[in-house]
Amino acid sequence: MYTTGQLAKKCNVSIRTIQYYDRRGLLHAKRTENGLRHYDDHDLKQLQEILIYKQLGFSLKDIQQIINDTDIPYKV
Numbered sequence: 001m002y003t004t005g006q007l008a009k010k011c012n013v014s015i016r017t018i019q020y021y022d023r024r025g026l027l028h029a030k031r032t033e034n035g036l037r038h039y040d041d042h043d044l045k046q047l048q049e050i051l052i053y054k055q056l057g058f059s060l061k062d063i064q065q066i067i068n069d070t071d072i073p074y075k076v
Contacts, residue, residue, distance in 0.1 A: 002038065002040070002043070002044065003036065004029075007039045007044060010044065011048060013047075013051070018037075018047070019037075021047070021050060021060075024060060025064065026060065026063065027043050027046060028043065049067065053066065
């Protein structure tokens with residue numbers, strides 16, 4: 001499990017970026033009893049995919065559609 005700060009550091013993005021992606025539904029943090037966000041390895045992989053798609057010029061709306069589309073057999 002990763003805290004928001006650990007995940008941000010691992011992927012070289014800001015904490016605010018991760019929080020924003022969480023609010024947009026691109027990431028899905030698990031909440032602790034005291035409300036802290038925690039992320040697992042699936043979230044790490046998902047964030048890495050998001051960042052690759054961003055580098056390729058995709059909008060967040062398009063990225064969300066790609067991530068949620070189960071008909072796409074291969075993703076980044």
